[in-house]
Amino acid sequence: MFDKDFSQVDWEKVKQGQLIRQSLGSEWIRLTGLAPGMRVMDIGTGPGVFTRMYAEAVGEMGRVYALEKSPQAMAFLRRELQDLKNVEYVLADAEQGFGEVPKVDVVFITDVLHHVDTPGKIFRNISRVVSEGAKVLVAEYDPTAPGEVGPPLEVRIPLGDLQQMAVAAGFQIVETGTRDHEHYYVVLQR
Ligand SMILES: C[S@@+](CC[C@H](N)C(=O)[O-])C[C@H]1O[C@@H](n2cnc3c(N)ncnc32)[C@H](O)[C@@H]1O
Incomplete structure (x- = not known):
């Protein structure tokens, strides 16, 4: 059954799923041009x-703002990344806002929007935190894929709906595409 709000979740299992999809992270880093010294959310x-991949890509001079709504996920994350010095932890609901964070050069929001009620609000909040020329990488499971992995097809967000929400929040669509693990991505810019 689809666990929309992660109430039944085993974070170690979620981690194993991320490890299986790790090649996507390298793609997302390449698509955004993430580089040493950048600030990323x-x-x-x-x-x-x-x-962790983003923190390694931006290096010691860069910063990662790691935003999570679930206190349990945040506790797990802090343990996992305790060796990294360039990560700031932000416990917040992205639908409500991000709190006090400086402007960032790149935003990643991957496999999150099909878990939220009002994705449009998140796009509006992202538009307030991006610096001039910043890139936003959104990735989701593709509802036109076979449905052999990932959440049920009926909870996945059609690419067109996601693009409409992003444009309504003032973003331009730079690039879209499909990738392994039944994913699509959209790169946005203000
Ligand atoms: C399926 S996991 C995706 C994790 C990772 N981004 C990835 O690509 O594998 C979704 C995560 O988003 C978090 N989340 C869901 N709604 C959120 C919100 N409104 N604000 C912040 N985090 C949220 C969940 O707690 C969960 O940890």
């Missing part, structure tokens, strides 16, 4: 496999 980190 990862919204809805879960157990942090991708967050």
